[in-house]
Amino acid sequence: MSTGAGRVAAAAEPGVGVVHCVDLVRVYVTEGVEVQALQGLSLEVYDGELTAIVGASGSGKSTLLSVLSGVDQPTAGVAVVAGHNLVGMTRSQRVEYQRGAVGFVTQQTARNLLPYLTAEENIAIVLAVAGRKKHRRRIAELLELTGAADQAGKLPGEMSGGQQQRVAIAVALANEPHVLLADEPTGELDEAATVHVLETMRYVNEQTGTTTLIVTHDASVSEHVRRTVQIRDGRIAAETLRRTEIGADGQPSVTAENFAVLDRVGRMQLPPESIRGLGLRDRVRLLQSPEQVSIRPGPHGRVGGGAGAMPSPRETGAAPGRRGRHAADDDPPAAAEQPDNSGEIFR
Numbered sequence: 001m002s003t004g005a006g007r008v009a010a011a012a013e014p015g016v017g018v019v020h021c022v023d024l025v026r027v028y029v030t031e032g033v034e035v036q037a038l039q040g041l042s043l044e045v046y047d048g049e050l051t052a053i054v055g056a057s058g059s060g061k062s063t064l065l066s067v068l069s070g071v072d073q074p075t076a077g078v079a080v081v082a083g084h085n086l087v088g089m090t091r092s093q094r095v096e097y098q099r100g101a102v103g104f105v106t107q108q109t110a111r112n113l114l115p116y117l118t119a120e121e122n123i124a125i126v127l128a129v130a131g132r133k134k135h136r137r138r139i140a141e142l143l144e145l146t147g148a149a150d151q152a153g154k155l156p157g158e159m160s161g162g163q164q165q166r167v168a169i170a171v172a173l174a175n176e177p178h179v180l181l182a183d184e185p186t187g188e189l190d191e192a193a194t195v196h197v198l199e200t201m202r203y204v205n206e207q208t209g210t211t212t213l214i215v216t217h218d219a220s221v222s223e224h225v226r227r228t229v230q231i232r233d234g235r236i237a238a239e240t241l242r243r244t245e246i247g248a249d250g251q252p253s254v255t256a257e258n259f260a261v262l263d264r265v266g267r268m269q270l271p272p273e274s275i276r277g278l279g280l281r282d283r284v285r286l287l288q289s290p291e292q293v294s295i296r297p298g299p300h301g302r303v304g305g306g307a308g309a310m311p312s313p314r315e316t317g318a319a320p321g322r323r324g325r326h327a328a329d330d331d332p333p334a335a336a337e338q339p340d341n342s343g344e345i346f347r
């Protein structure tokens, strides 16, 4: 990969995705106060994948999409999308990137479409800017693809929110982008319209193979995508991969597998529910065998009591007056006697 701005070799190296982020940092400074919106975020999204990024409010989702769409620049780190190095782009490189490499759908239905143009005209204007001719058939194909053929002659104000978003997806796909980015595309929609729009994105991904990244706070998105990535405190923390398998009875069933994400230096975030459920804090016990590593509460963690409970001398293995010592070194047998409430992390 080149380190200069602009176009670089696309995904030539094994393990390098169409979206390639390494240790991304974005620091905002407002009135002298620093906010680290991205804190060393690394992410690969591979060609043709449909991936959702979910996270709580303030976790850094919109900041990541601003960087990936070329609207914002990271403070540090590597961000390459479809062979475009997003760090240090010039204005003309940014325009080329936004016109040709990415399509974008935002949460605000009213912002995705020009209000005084019909659905057809909204698509036509994108094709005209890209210098394409004979676009009538292409417009019809795009509206058909997103299930919005019946909206062709309507103005956005005459459509429902869900219909506007499906037309917006058609507009975003008009110049055949390598990557489709959607920032809370269902944020203003009711449940039924949400399902319809997410299923449209899944269908479009299947039909066109366009690499798609959906950012949302709505965890139910995972029912519509194969890969859900969780962002927490400006970093990727966990992933869920769903697979469809055909059982012995010939019926398909969906299985989901959860992963914690290990960064390049071996750091990993445990899910908050594991931390709360096992009362993990400070030091934890790592139990390693050739096949797995398990985590158990350390000397200060809860074992059978509430999180944050003071440890008894038996739990710490420490005699009165020995609190300053590393109690964990003294009591490995205690862990083996406890119920099997370990947070097993790798197999």
Ligand SMILES: Nc1ncnc2c1ncn2[C@@H]1O[C@H](COP(=O)(O)OP(=O)(O)OP(=O)(O)O)[C@@H](O)[C@H]1O
Binding pocket: 028, 029, 030, 035, 036, 037, 055, 056, 057, 058, 059, 060, 061, 062, 063, 064, 217
């Ligand atoms: N322009 C900005 N100036 C200062 N701080 C910002 C700016 N944009 C975002 N932040 C801060 O960065 C952090 C991440 O914000 P971001 O909008 O990326 O989160 P988010 O996960 O998209 O949240 P939400 O779902 O509420 O939109 C937050 O603490 C936010 O207050």
